[in-house]
Amino acid sequence: NAGVTQTPKFRILKIGQSMTLQCTQDMNHNYMYWYRQDPGMGLKLIYYSVGAGITDKGEVPNGYNVSRSTTEDFPLRLELAAPSQTSVYFCASSSGLAGIFGPGTRLTVT
Amino acid sequence: DAKTTQPNSMESNEEEPVHLPCNHSTISGTDYIHWYRQLPSQGPEYVIHGLTSNVNNRMASLAIAEDRKSSTLILHRATLRDAAVYYCILSDLLNTNAGKSTFGDGTTLTVKP
Numbered sequence: 001n002a003g004v005t006q007t008p009k010f011r012i013l014k015i016g017q018s019m020t021l022q023c024t025q026d027m028n029h030n031y032m033y034w035y036r037q038d039p040g041m042g043l044k045l046i047y048y049s050v051g052a053g054i055t056d057k058g059e060v061p062n063g064y065n066v067s068r069s070t071t072e073d074f075p076l077r078l079e080l081a082a083p084s085q086t087s088v089y090f091c092a093s094s095s096g097l098a099g100i101f102g103p104g105t106r107l108t109v110t
Numbered sequence: 111d112a113k114t115t116q117p118n119s120m121e122s123n124e125e126e127p128v129h130l131p132c133n134h135s136t137i138s139g140t141d142y143i144h145w146y147r148q149l150p151s152q153g154p155e156y157v158i159h160g161l162t163s164n165v166n167n168r169m170a171s172l173a174i175a176e177d178r179k180s181s182t183l184i185l186h187r188a189t190l191r192d193a194a195v196y197y198c199i200l201s202d203l204l205n206t207n208a209g210k211s212t213f214g215d216g217t218t219l220t221v222k223p
Binding site: 035056090094102 | 153154156
């Protein structure tokens with residue numbers, strides 16, 4: 001039981017590049033989330049999903065896209081990376097009551 | 111969406127109890143109250159949740175006001191490892207935003223030896 005895994009752990013992108021942050025959970029949770037956390041700040045919800053095939057915007061969705069084709073996977077796509085997207089990205093899954101967070105992906109856009 | 115309000119920071123002495131407050135005056139009847147904490151350089155970890163009744167687990171206790179407009183996370187004996195940012199969040203699983211969980215800025219707890 002690995003919980004929530006995220007890849008990569010670190011990444012440096014150039015402005016305008018694209019990438020996909022991977023998130024996988026093995027707990028058969030219906031709910032999955034993507035958050036970003038800027039230095040010294042709290043977490044901001046980017047997108048969330050209540051089940052396979054269903055996604056919805058959170059507080060800060062601009063510049064990101066998600067998909068949920070399976071219960072296990074919830075990738076986050078960054079198109080045309082900008083310096084403002086430099087942040088730590090956390091994926092989480094939940095049964096609805098107790099959430100489990102992944103270790104995070106530290107992304108730098110220069 | 112119902113919002114929560116927490117003090118920016120609190121201090122405690124080691125081995126003393128800590129009461130971390132959270133106000134959620136616009137809470138709906140179906141909102142669950144969740145607490146998470148984030149240790150330095152780590153992702154958040156689940157602490158406890160409740161709906162109406164007080165709750166206890168191995169990490170903490172959650173006291174919920176009778177009108178549900180506020181709650182308190184209680185750490186019975188603070189240790190240095192409890193120094194973290196504590197987040198109180200609401201999540202309504204029964205409406206169209208089911209599962210949407212937004213974090214506020216949390217309370218930074220400092221534990222002094």
